[in-house]
Amino acid sequence: MVHVKKLPGQSDDQLIRNFSRKVLDAGIINEAKRRQFYLKPSAAKKLKQEEARRNKRRPL
Numbered sequence: 644m645v646h647v648k649k650l651p652g653q654s655d656d657q658l659i660r661n662f663s664r665k666v667l668d669a670g671i672i673n674e675a676k677r678r679q680f681y682l683k684p685s686a687a688k689k690l691k692q693e694e695a696r697r698n699k700r701r702p703l
Contacts, residue, residue, distance in 0.1 A: 645669055 647662045666672060682690075 645671070 645662065645665045647658060647665060649658050
């Protein structure tokens with residue numbers, strides 16, 4: 644969970660900016676998008692294999 648405290652002399656815009664940055668760093672938005680729809684376990688496994696294939700480096 645993301646917590647942000649307002650510091651003395653900090654504007655509301657700065658507070659919102661800090662909150663947004665912490666939410667992005669924590670990966671909350673990506674996690675919510677990923678969980679928006681149910682993904683069958685077989686489809687999840689297939690996606691994971693495709694991602695591993697894409698990320699595999701070729702030897703030089």
